Amino acid sequence: MTGYQNPVYLSDIGATNLQPLFISCAGFQAIFFVGTLLMGMYLRKVSKIQPYISHHQPRLAIASIICSIIGQLGILFVSIFNTKNYHHVHMAMVGIFIAFIFLACCCDFGITYIFGTRPFDLDPVHRSTVFGKAKRANLYYVSFFAKIIWICAAICFAAAFGHYMKVGRDSKSAVFEWLILFWYGLLLVLWSMDMIPSAVRKYRSKHPEIYQTNQLDYEKQYGSKWEDFSQAQYVSDGADQNTFVHSPVLQNQQQLAQGQIQVNSPVPYEDNNYNHMISSETNYRQPLEPVARY
Known part of the structure; x- marks a missing residue:
């Protein structure tokens, strides 16, 4: 960061004496993110929650876990290689994080889509949690639709973040960076929707x-x-x-x-x-x- 900027990039804050806190927070959220996907797959495998109803779903779950591990390693390296001393490595790791978390979300959302479009294969209580009389008015399909809105908005925010950074409008770019951070937190709320029938x-x-x-x-x-x-x-x-x-x-x-x-x-x-x-x-x-x- 050079000159006056409001707000400042989170990466610039992480390059100060707060870098240890930045690294620890990145590590903890990585554990929770990957752990959520792992526990979701485990609980469905042992029938603690709605089991998989298609042979494609376990494959999508494994793919989402692998992509999430790579993506979360990316954000961990973002916090380790600060933008002040390792700017190019820092930006490359940001790109890896965004790309692989996007793929992880797509695979995970595919699991919800299969649940939502095949309600008659679900447990009766899961099938009966509906918002109307249509076949796709069940909670899983509503959750999938909300996730699609979330990921489309996230793509728009990320594009705006990169565009304003490229044209040198750092304050505008930082606004979208912080917006992405809070928007990223809403993903946990969307995941919790899938637990309502259980x-x-x-x-x-x-x-x-x-x-x-x-x-x-x-x-x-x-x-x-x-x-x-x-x-x-x-x-x-x-x-x-x-x-x-x-x-x-x-x-x-x-x-x-x-x-x-x-x-x-x-x-x-x-x-x-x-x-x-x-x-x-x-x-x-x-x-x-x-x-x-x-």
């Missing part, structure tokens, strides 16, 4: 008294895909197992076996026994329409 299912399993009948009838109709992916057995110690282990389906089956839920036919109108009517009303077949909506 959170819904977990909440239902923790509150069987609320979703006792609805969840039982719904999953009896459609089946739960996750049971096909794991041979986990029901446990009664309250430990945190796969989300389908403590699902309302199994809890209701246990209660049925113990005679706690009486499945009776609807009472005729001439039956004047009020208690009988109350107990029978809860056993009417639930509607086909999904229960959870946003």
